[in-house]
Amino acid sequence: MPAWLRRHSGLVPYLFLLPGGLWLIVFFVIPLITTASVSLQEGTLATGFRLTFNFGIFPEAIARWDDQLIRSLQYGLIVTVLAMLIGYPMAYTIAFRGGRYKNILLLLVIMPFFTSFIIRTISWKFILADQGFFLGTLKDIGIVDQGFRLLATPVAVISGITYNFLPFVVLPLYVALERIDPKLIEAATDLYASRFQAFLRVTLPLSISGVFAASLLSFIPAVGDYLNAELLGSRNETMIGNVIQRLFLVNRDYPEAAALSLILMVGILVSIFLYVRLLRGQELTV
Amino acid sequence: MAAPTSLPDRRRPIGSRLRSAILPVFTGLVVAYLFLPILVMAVFGFNDIQGRFNFTWQGFTLDHWANLFGRYPALNQSLINSLIVAVISTLVATTLGTLIGLALTRYEFRGRGPLNLLIFLPIATPEIVLGASLLALFVSAAVPLGLPTIVIAHIMFNISFVVVTVRARIAGFDRALEEAAMDLGADEWTTFRKVTFPLIFPGIMAAGLLAFALSIDDFVITQFTAGQTVTFPLWVYGASRIGVPPQVNVMGTLIFLIAMVGIVLWVVLQRRDMTARPTTMDR
Numbered sequence: 001m002p003a004w005l006r007r008h009s010g011l012v013p014y015l016f017l018l019p020g021g022l023w024l025i026v027f028f029v030i031p032l033i034t035t036a037s038v039s040l041q042e043g044t045l046a047t048g049f050r051l052t053f054n055f056g057i058f059p060e061a062i063a064r065w066d067d068q069l070i071r072s073l074q075y076g077l078i079v080t081v082l083a084m085l086i087g088y089p090m091a092y093t094i095a096f097r098g099g100r101y102k103n104i105l106l107l108l109v110i111m112p113f114f115t116s117f118i119i120r121t122i123s124w125k126f127i128l129a130d131q132g133f134f135l136g137t138l139k140d141i142g143i144v145d146q147g148f149r150l151l152a153t154p155v156a157v158i159s160g161i162t163y164n165f166l167p168f169v170v171l172p173l174y175v176a177l178e179r180i181d182p183k184l185i186e187a188a189t190d191l192y193a194s195r196f197q198a199f200l201r202v203t204l205p206l207s208i209s210g211v212f213a214a215s216l217l218s219f220i221p222a223v224g225d226y227l228n229a230e231l232l233g234s235r236n237e238t239m240i241g242n243v244i245q246r247l248f249l250v251n252r253d254y255p256e257a258a259a260l261s262l263i264l265m266v267g268i269l270v271s272i273f274l275y276v277r278l279l280r281g282q283e284l285t286v
Numbered sequence: 287m288a289a290p291t292s293l294p295d296r297r298r299p300i301g302s303r304l305r306s307a308i309l310p311v312f313t314g315l316v317v318a319y320l321f322l323p324i325l326v327m328a329v330f331g332f333n334d335i336q337g338r339f340n341f342t343w344q345g346f347t348l349d350h351w352a353n354l355f356g357r358y359p360a361l362n363q364s365l366i367n368s369l370i371v372a373v374i375s376t377l378v379a380t381t382l383g384t385l386i387g388l389a390l391t392r393y394e395f396r397g398r399g400p401l402n403l404l405i406f407l408p409i410a411t412p413e414i415v416l417g418a419s420l421l422a423l424f425v426s427a428a429v430p431l432g433l434p435t436i437v438i439a440h441i442m443f444n445i446s447f448v449v450v451t452v453r454a455r456i457a458g459f460d461r462a463l464e465e466a467a468m469d470l471g472a473d474e475w476t477t478f479r480k481v482t483f484p485l486i487f488p489g490i491m492a493a494g495l496l497a498f499a500l501s502i503d504d505f506v507i508t509q510f511t512a513g514q515t516v517t518f519p520l521w522v523y524g525a526s527r528i529g530v531p532p533q534v535n536v537m538g539t540l541i542f543l544i545a546m547v548g549i550v551l552w553v554v555l556q557r558r559d560m561t562a563r564p565t566t567m568d569r
Contacts, residue, residue, distance in 0.1 A: 013393035017401065020382035020445050027442040028408050031419035038422045090316050093309040105313070107549065112320050114545035115327065116503050118519045119538040122526050123323030126330065126340070133343060166320065216410070224412025227505065231526065241414045248418055248510065254425065261418045265411060272410070 032265075039258035049254065057259045065243050065260065072240040073267070075154075076223035079161045083169040083218045084211070086162070091173035091210075092203075096182065109170045117164065121231050124160050125151065128232065152234035160228035168217040176210025177203070212279055220268055240264055324542065331535030339529045350532040354540075358533060364521035365537070367433060371517060372502040375440035380494040382441070383448025384486075390449070391456040408446045416443060417510030424511065431513025439511040440504060444497040451496055455489025 039057055043049035062069065094105045112120060127134050128150040138144040150156050180203060188198035204211075226241030240260060247257035330340055334347035355362050386405070389395070408416065420439050424431060463485065467477040505519040512520060522534050 010395075013389040013395040016385040016389035016393070017395075020386040020449070021401065021404065023382060023442060024404050024408065024445060027420065027423075027438055028416070029404070031416075031423040034423045034426050035415075035419040038426065086316055089309060090313050093313045097309060105317075108317050109320070111542075111546070112324060113499065113503075114542045115324050115538050116519055116522065116541070118505050118522050118526075119327055119534065120323045122522065122530055123327045125526075126326055127323065131342065136342065163319070163323070166316075220410060220412055224414045226414065227523075241412075244414055244418055245509070248421060254422065257418060258422055261415045265415045268410075268412065 035258045035261055038254050039256075039262055041255050043255075045252045045254075054255070057255055058263065061256055061259045062263060065240060068238055068240045068243050069263070069267070071238070072223050072264075073271075075158055075161065075239060076219050078158055079165065079222040080215050080219045082158070082162045083166050084215060087166055087169035087173055087214065088211075091170050091177055094170075095174055095177035095180075106171075106174065109167050112167060118227065121160060121164070121227055124156070124163065125231050128156050151232060152237070154233070154237055156232040157229050157237045160232045161222050161225055164225075164228065165218040165221055168221075169214040172213035172217060173207065173210040176207040176213075180206045208279060212275075215275070216272065219271070223268060224264060327535050328539045328542075331532050331539050333532055335532060340532050340535070350536050354533055354536055358531065360516065361521055361531075361533065364516045364518045367515060368502050368518040370433065371436050371440055371508075372498050374437050375444055375501045376494055376498045379441045379444035379497050380448050380490060383445045383493060383497075384452050384490050386445070386449045387452035387456055390453055405446045405449050408443055409450070413443075413504075413506040414510075417507040420507070421510045431511060432515050435511045435513070436508055436515065436517065439507050440501045443504075443507060444500060447496055447500060448493040451493035452486065452489045455492070456486050459485055
């Protein structure tokens with residue numbers, strides 16, 4: 001360590017923080033500020049954009065894209081609940097019944113990540129296709145009506161998003177459940193709680209931190225997702241992400257796209273805030 | 287004849303046996319669900335397709351494995367781009383993130399609260415907002431889009447993940463080991479090099495692997511910051527509109543297999559490490 005640093009050793013942590021912190025400020029904080037400024041501009045790509053403090057864009061954008069905004073929130077909530085219903089029993093099984101297969105089971109949960117997100121989604125498109133090998137076979141046998149389709153329905157989009165984010169739900173739930181001492185559950189059953197009561201009053205409250213992390217890790221990316229809606233859905237399943245993407249990259253309507261990004265971000269932060277308060281209340285009553 | 291101390295599994299009432307099978311069977315089904323699209327991807331890499339669409343099975347061929355790199359030069363270039371972006375962004379993000387992780391766990395300083403927020407927020411922000419706001423910045427500042435802007439974006443979203451991973455590792459680390467080294471006459475730099483760094487290295491490796499995986503697979507943020515440059519996920523996405531060639535299935539399968547082999551090697555090495563440790567201690 002050079003002598004001048006030794007004399008000012010209080011500076012060391014700041015030197016460590018400086019490069020990474022600056023990177024986040026320049027390429028995360030400043031872009032958000034730029035987005036806010038762009039949303040208040042008016043103009044077109046040809047004539048250029050001028051800052052006019054057009055706050056009216058926010059109510060306008062919400063009114064114009066209310067269907068997509070509401071649908072994104074709905075899909076996000078449904079996906080989170082579904083992923084929890086599938087992921088919780090699975091994490092529970094791995095944590096309490098996994099035995100020596102624990103690590104292998106965990107590996108199986110994260111292994112889908114070894115193939116590209118987009119290839120997996122396209123694979124679902126194969127599987128769900130009207131005349132694909134799955135529905136096609138069912139139709140040939142006659143189990144399913146010829147006109148029946150899964151692709152281009154909300155079912156396809158919601159199951160696609162759930163599929164993508166399920167591992168994000170299982171891992172934090174597993175971490176929280178793993179930490180629980182099985183003796184606590186035994187104690188509850190010894191005190192005449194049924195196994196279901198023991199789960200409800202001991203296991204579930206003790207794993208609430210995992211439930212919290214898991215639901216955020218599925219809700220946030222699910223609300224902002226647009227790839228599943230684009231590949232597996234139709235015009236009737238368009239989410240707010242699709243709108244932002246199209247406005248930004250195709251229509252080049254930067255102000256409205258920027259306004260919608262901010263609306264999405266604020267919407268998510270408000271949802272998280274409400275959710276934190278709800279869970280806090282829960283903890284007090286349990 | 288000794289009486290059995292507890293009822294063997296076979297003799298338990300059938301209802302209870304069924305009930306205890308529910309969770310494992312359910313878990314097995316979920317694993318099958320997780321692997322179904324990957325299996326489909328692998329199988330359709332062998333499909334002898336007629337025309338552009340790879341939707342129905344038309345016969346077995348090894349043709350696409352043989353002509354993996356020959357048919358689509360743009361696909362090869364996209365893979366190279368993805369690798370360049372992943373390698374550079376992993377190296378830079380891992381370095382910057384590890385430094386922040388060290389500062390957060392080993393030093394007292396002002397401004398810890400805002401810093402934690404600065405690290406948490408990029409993780410809590412949907413990718414589309416990260417990508418869109420970077421595009422807003424680049425457009426406003428008239429920065430031309432291309433490989434450099436993709437790398438900048440990937441470093442940005444990877445830093446937070448590296449900090450979180452490295453911090454978890456350093457937090458569970460015994461400071462007495464460093465003090466012991468200092469007591470034995472090592473200066474701060476030697477202590478860091480010989481004690482601290484080797485101990486936190488597994489955490490840094492894990493963070494680096496995570497950053498690499500996130501970078502090479504990223505679609506959303508890349509789409510916003512790429513301009514005319516095409517990475518592997520972007521190429522696949524573009525191809526999906528006109529029919530994904532089976533070469534993509536083959537590449538997906540290969541990447542999956544390489545990752546599997548890597549994991550198996552890593553597990554084997556770790557096992558050996560663990561069994562080796564007690565013998566060196568005995569000596």
